[in-house]
Amino acid sequence: MNLSSLGFFRSLRTENKQFAVVGLGRFGRAVSATLHGLGYEVLGVDSDEKRVAQAMSDQIAAHALQLDSTDPSALKQAGVFEFDTVIVAIGNYVEESVITALNLKEGGVPHVVAKASSEIHEKLLKKVGADHVIFPEHEMGCTLARTLTKPSILDRFELDPDNSIVELIVPEEFHGKTIAELQLRSRYGLNLLAVSHDNKFEINPSPNTRLKRGTAAVVIGCNKDINRLPI
Structure with a gap:
């Protein structure tokens, strides 16, 4: 917005x-x-x-x-x-x-x-x-272009031209690793807001939560940092 x-x-x-x-x-x-x-x-x-x-x-x-x-x-x-x-x-x-x-x-x-x-x-x-x-x-044209180029990003909410909240498919590289092990903040400058489990989202998940490929996660951060994710 x-x-x-x-x-x-x-x-x-x-x-x-x-x-x-x-x-x-x-x-x-x-x-x-x-x-x-x-x-x-x-x-x-x-x-x-x-x-x-x-x-x-x-x-x-x-x-x-x-x-x-x-x-x-x-x-x-x-x-x-x-x-x-x-x-x-x-x-x-x-x-x-x-x-x-x-x-x-x-x-x-x-x-x-x-x-x-x-x-x-x-x-x-x-x-x-x-x-x-x-x-x-x-707006729909921009959304379509992003979807075609980044199909792993399921949804995006633009906070401003530089920062967004995105829902994405957990990539293969993150499978089996805990949130703490991934070090998203230090490695990518991103904060993890939620992860999906049994068709529901867990908000502010524990650092010990292990991610699974194909599930969904919600992160917030700079668009440049989001684009660096292996998705």
Whole structure:
């Protein structure tokens, strides 16, 4: 996570139970369905009547409306400006996306999260006041490249551009050795956070724990040091 996003996430109200999602394509549907499944009240908005009807049929939102989000009066009449957090999930129509984000901010929505489809799109969204911009295609592309080049790394959480927490498959070179014997901190500059055992993770494992090939481990450290592991 980019540290510059900390201010945005700190400003979100944990007691907020309502969200609006503008754009019910694949991304918007996923956001809406997940929020709805977690028990939050979601208003889905799209200019396409079929998408609106499908959202209600699939029960991925509590309410769904067909409207033109580039029309501020339509957003106001629908009560979208009253939401604390609105997700603009319009990725493929830059002008519509940017105008919608602008309308929401000018309408007084405290937290506007918007999806960008390109770097220029991202810059435009930030220019009109979007509070948090995500670039899922870019993020997935980076993730895929890392997965193809480092298949032993199962998952990665980037703390910043230089440091990460990664879940990896225990390599053959570590099999049968205890955590103390491996000396990960002195040899690689890494800290071991957890190891898997019987399909569960043991957090802060004992230094006497022996690792087994093919199981999973979670380490934290510098990306350069992580890349030095025999994986």
